[in-house]
Amino acid sequence: MNHLLTVVIAGLLSLTALLALVRLYRGPALVDRVVAADMLLATMIGAVGAEAAINRHATTLPVLVVLALLGFVGAVSLVRFAAPEKR
């Protein structure tokens, strides 16, 4: 069961990351790239979590917490850079 689960989830998440990378490459504007990068990071959260679930270890759980906050900070700062607030 573990082997099949590994293959299925790795395939699905790899395809997800590939599609997000295509959108990241094609743009066309910075906000689209921010959306795609946020998605890529969420896919990474899913992949790290799925790896921990399949191998039953908890060593990468702090990495999940850091990734969850990092995506938010990255998206917000890039968007503020793209469209500054009106004064």
Place this chain on the structure above:
Amino acid sequence: MTPPAGTGPLAPGQPVAVDWALSPIAVADWLGAVSLVAGALLSLAAAIGVLRFPDTLSRMHAATKPQVLGVLLLLLGLSLRLRTLSDLGMIALVGIFQLATAPVAAQMVGRAAYRSGRVDRRLLDVDELAEP
């Protein structure tokens, strides 16, 4: 060849143990596996939406709602397979961060997209931010 457990009368001396018994641990494992696959499928659906949708706002819709649900399902699968209290706390922390930060990030991205004119007006029913 012995008949499958549970179908025939027990032969004398045949072990009664059924190896795929539905113990709570096995149920949690299978539910965790199903949650993992469902979360990965939702992530894939979100990626297809991000790639195929026509403008930034609809892409953002795909990147926030199915994506967050997919990550939450993956975290549910992780917690169903780890089953330790301290691990559950940290996984719940990740889930709460996702739920709290995704709307804020989506709102800021949407505002930036609107202000920089990355909105396809033909796809909008009503534009509540338009100047009167």
